[in-house]
Amino acid sequence: MRGDEGGGRRSSQRWRCGSLVGAALAVAVAMAQAQPPAPVVAAASDLSTALPEIAAQFTRETGDRVQFVFGSSGTLARQVRDGAPFELYLSADETYVADLASAGLTRDGGVLYAIGRLVLFAPTGSPLVPSRGVDDLRRLLTERRLTRFAMANPTHAPYGRAAEAVLRGRGLWAQLQPSIVLGENVSQAAQFAVTGNAVGGLIAYSLALAPGLRDRGTFALVPDTGHPALRQRMVRLARAGPVAERFYRYLQGPHARAVFERSGFALPR
């Protein structure tokens, strides 16, 4: 009797074990088939609304698909160097493209596709008045109403470097240090600016215009004389295939340029 029970349990264990391995194999096969052929485009996070719009139009016109990975330009450049399988790289700062080109990881020097703009953003209800410019932060400092102020990390995010240059230029950098929260990229900085108990932040104009943010605060352009220009360059990486080539050309075409312009970028001449 006891022996029978043991045998029954053993066979049910075998069944469990077998089904687990079977499921694993099925999933592995599905994974192998699911390998997407669409080229992966690595793009600065200030492009997170403009690029999908351009890509949708590209797909309608050509039938080809592309996929995006958004992040800070510095993080993405680092991943390219570590062997990430990107085919195009759209940086918010052309120095990263130059570095990759001199390391022999690109097809050529790439092309300038847009000039980024920085805005001072204040969420609804914030005491910060963006139209008065960055100097309004000084008023909040003296009134002791400056809780948190968001910007991207200057060590690897171009918008962070621009924000730092603006704050240094106005003599606010040292005073603001205790209040500054750094986003991993400018998209996260924008996230912090609206949600993180912050009076606001210095973020990309393109993100301030995006549907998620536009209605949740006010913003004003920061004069672009206060920081090095955000010259955004894109480049084909060593493994760029025909679809990536076509998308690269499409990004320089009239439709893409119109979307860039509408999304808060200046166009290079």
Added chain:
Amino acid sequence: MDWSALQVSLSLGVCTVVLLLPAGIAAGHWLATHRFRGQALVEALVAVPLILPPTVLGYYLLTLFGARSPLGAAFERLVGQALPFSFAGLVVASAIANIPFVVQPIQRGFEAVPPEVREAAACCGLSPWQRFRLVDLPLAWPAVLTAAILTFAHTLGEFGVVLMVGGNLPGRTRTLSIAIYDRMQAFDDRGAATMAAVLLAVAVTTLVLTSLLAPGRARRG
């Protein structure tokens, strides 16, 4: 809702368990039934991933297997694909991160088997393999199941090392936990909420299934 991310997450969980479980059973059994010089060191090494920040693991995997390292370049020539930024790379990272979650419960399970039972089995003429298969493994089975479930659940929740080693590639290395982060940054709060709910549901379902499948429960029922 990013279904491909759910698929990547589930595949990663299953692959990690399938890869790690046989090795974990062997290692757990060895550690439970043998005493040897340096055992404390081996057990400490097994436990290290528990307290190691995932970024440390990510750093070592990227420096060892990245395109710029000789080892990484050799691996790519051999296999035709670099280990970082690939699903295989995620499986390797996740397997290392999960070593303690597999080995420790299984080792405790085998330790709980009284030595007299093994000795009796040996006296009955069972070979070491037969003793392992017919005595040790059935008695430690709940521990093995626990280890498998813990590993699976822990893999679903893995974030730091997946982001560093995998690089958020859609359909390949973008797991559900990365997709949630990604959606949040894109101000798609609704998408993030859906995926967070799905992940929560998968986690709860997994744990409920475990307790239903556990041999103890089946016998009582």
